[in-house]
Amino acid sequence: MKRDFISILDWTSEEIRHNLDYALELKRQTKQFSCPKLLSGKSYGMFFHKPSLRTRMSFEIGIAQLGGTAVNLTEHDFKIGERESVSDVARVMSRYVDGILIRTFSHQSVMELAKHAAVPVINMLTDFNHPCQVMSDMLTVKEKLGRIDDIRIAFVGDSNNVANSWLNMAARIPLDLRIATAPDTVPDENLVAKIRKAKISTIKVTHSAEEALKDVEIVYTDVWASMGEKNKIAEREKILKDFQINSRLLKYARHDAMVFHCLPAERGKEITNEVIESTQSVVFDQAENRLHAQKAILVQLDKWHRII
Ligand code: CP
Ligand code: NVA
Numbered sequence: 001m002k003r004d005f006i007s008i009l010d011w012t013s014e015e016i017r018h019n020l021d022y023a024l025e026l027k028r029q030t031k032q033f034s035c036p037k038l039l040s041g042k043s044y045g046m047f048f049h050k051p052s053l054r055t056r057m058s059f060e061i062g063i064a065q066l067g068g069t070a071v072n073l074t075e076h077d078f079k080i081g082e083r084e085s086v087s088d089v090a091r092v093m094s095r096y097v098d099g100i101l102i103r104t105f106s107h108q109s110v111m112e113l114a115k116h117a118a119v120p121v122i123n124m125l126t127d128f129n130h131p132c133q134v135m136s137d138m139l140t141v142k143e144k145l146g147r148i149d150d151i152r153i154a155f156v157g158d159s160n161n162v163a164n165s166w167l168n169m170a171a172r173i174p175l176d177l178r179i180a181t182a183p184d185t186v187p188d189e190n191l192v193a194k195i196r197k198a199k200i201s202t203i204k205v206t207h208s209a210e211e212a213l214k215d216v217e218i219v220y221t222d223v224w225a226s227m228g229e230k231n232k233i234a235e236r237e238k239i240l241k242d243f244q245i246n247s248r249l250l251k252y253a254r255h256d257a258m259v260f261h262c263l264p265a266e267r268g269k270e271i272t273n274e275v276i277e278s279t280q281s282v283v284f285d286q287a288e289n290r291l292h293a294q295k296a297i298l299v300q301l302d303k304w305h306r307i308i
Contacts, residue, residue, distance in 0.1 A: 002120055003305070005121075005122045005301060006107075006110055006111060006114055008135065008165055009168050009171060013173060020139050022299070024139070026296055030292065030295075039067050043069045043071065043098055045071055046102070047080060048074050048124075049103060050228065055290065062292075065295065086109050086112045087116040090113045090115075098120075102121065102124060128164055132293070132297065133162055134165035134168070136292075140289050150174050154253070156219065156243050156245060156249075158181065163181075167187060171198035175201040178211075180209040213250070213253040220259075220260040222270065224240045224270050244270060244272065245259060250275060250280070258280055259275055259283070263286070
């Protein structure tokens with residue numbers, strides 16, 4: 001049965017929990033240079049319409065460690081939906097590869113691709129979601145805190161694709177999720193309403209970073225202007241200046257709170273150099289866990305696909 005990973009909501013709570021357990025097992029095996037070649041003979045097509053370091057490296061290396069092959073097309077080679085329709089691309093690619101991975105602007109076009117593809121589709125980031133990032137971050141949470149349920153987490157800054165995937169995660173795993181942002185950068189109210197309706201987590205949207213940070217175990221931030229909206233940076237620097245993660249603000253969190261950032265970071269804007277380099281920062285553990293969590297996603301999707 002073909003399944004996809006376009007949104008955290010595509011998978012159940014049990015499937016997410018299993019993925020994290022399996023990712024830990026794969027991580028242990030990989031560290032011992034004994035990663036099983038579970039994707040031997042499999043091929044993957046990757047589309048990048050935005051820059052990437054972590055996502056591209058971790059997927060390409062992860063596929064190779066599992067014995068598969070990845071072919072990467074950038075926007076210079078090919079722009080989806082321009083030279084030919086998304087549905088034609090989906091059907092052609094499905095004849096060549098065992099999975100399609102895409103990083104692009106429009107979330108809608110990724111859903112369209114998945115609708116017409118006969119093979120699993122993985123969302124490597126759209127303007128709306130970044131599910132691979134948040135699945136991997138949950139692996140970091142699990143390793144660091146020994147649990148994933150009922151964590152107190154504040155996402156501070158622009159309510160972007162990463163924040164949206166945290167909201168989606170809150171409909172699958174119980175969280176105390178606070179989003180601290182300016183009035184002009186709040187998350188979509190329909191999305192917030194949908195997640196609250198799931199009644200799994202507590203969701204608070206506030207304009208006070210100090211209030212959001214009270215007693216949290218995790219402080220999360222990301223760039224103030226995402227890829228595709230870098231022209232908004234001057235405006236965002238004005239409206240989000242009170243949401244910078246700095247030593248003063250961090251004092252409102254638990255004394256041992258961990259600082260998360262999906263990277264790349266713009267030091268001096270959404271986070272200070274001092275905080276990102278501090279012992280509370282786990283940003284490079286997060287980056288490493290992209291590799292292990294995504295390998296588990298690839299193997300899981302392949303397993304499901306082989307079930308008729
Ligand atoms: N965090 C993340 O997705 O990084 P890249 O944009 O470098 O892939
Ligand atoms: N929100 C950021 C994440 C980068 C990994 C962006 O979309 O640019």
